[in-house]
Amino acid sequence: MRMLDIPFTERLVPFGEGSNWSEFRRFSPTGKVPCLVDGELTIWDSLAIVEYLAESCPAIWPKAKEARAWARSAAAEMHSGFGALRSQCPMNCGLHIALGAMDDALRQDLDRLNELWQDGLSRFGGPWLAGEAFGAVDAFFAPAVFRAINYRLPLAPAAADYAQRILELPAMQEWLAAALAEPWREPGHEQEALQAGTLLEDRRRSPG
Known part of the structure; x- marks a missing residue:
């Protein structure tokens, strides 16, 4: 997203000791990162995020x-x-x-x-x-x-x-x-x- 000038706001949530499930589940259905939130839409998994972005940015x-x-x-x-x-x-x-x-x-x-x-x-x-x-x-x-x-x-x-x-x-x-x-x-x-x-x-x- 940085390389192709796709605007976004990064939210950094540090990994904690042991399981991060509870903390990451607040924004990601799988309890894992990365996760992209676009308005009312939540897109999880890096490959899904890329395909979602490609719909509006063909250069991907x-x-x-x-x-x-x-x-x-x-x-x-x-x-x-x-x-x-x-x-x-x-x-x-x-x-x-x-x-x-x-x-x-x-x-x-x-x-x-x-x-x-x-x-x-x-x-x-x-x-x-x-x-x-x-x-x-x-x-x-x-x-x-x-x-x-x-x-x-x-x-x-x-x-x-x-x-x-x-x-x-x-x-x-x-x-x-x-x-x-x-x-x-x-x-x-x-x-x-x-x-x-x-x-x-x-x-x-x-x-x-």
Whole structure:
């Protein structure tokens, strides 16, 4: 939404220790985030939000049929897949961690990530996954970019260049700066991230 200048007001609700069900259920039917509230409408789940926004902002998906089909498929794959990458490299913008031994499941996810990014870039000419314009498919892989960089995951040259382009976007830099400034810590998530490997750097402000 930031990249395509779709106006919105962000409401930040921090994760608490343990279950966030009761707190998040105040605005999200599933008790999960993200959730978009547009007037009397509530749209939950990131893929549903993207499709809802695309009804009034066609630039979210590519104009060309082939690119649009590929982008939707790739976004849906990220939405429902890459379980090993998610679980073994917990999302944390501020921690730089040298990953420990990579098991077969994570290696398979990483191989697929490299394959998918290189396929989109070569098929549609870049610089973004589905062609010249940044779109929803790139947004879906933005968390994977943070994971790849912060856990020092090996990327093929084209995929590494793409990850760097994503990271340098103003919206990504704003996201990173806001994440580093957050004072909140969730102990369970902290422990999961630290168990992934060896901590190299914690770039976040001190909590409290």
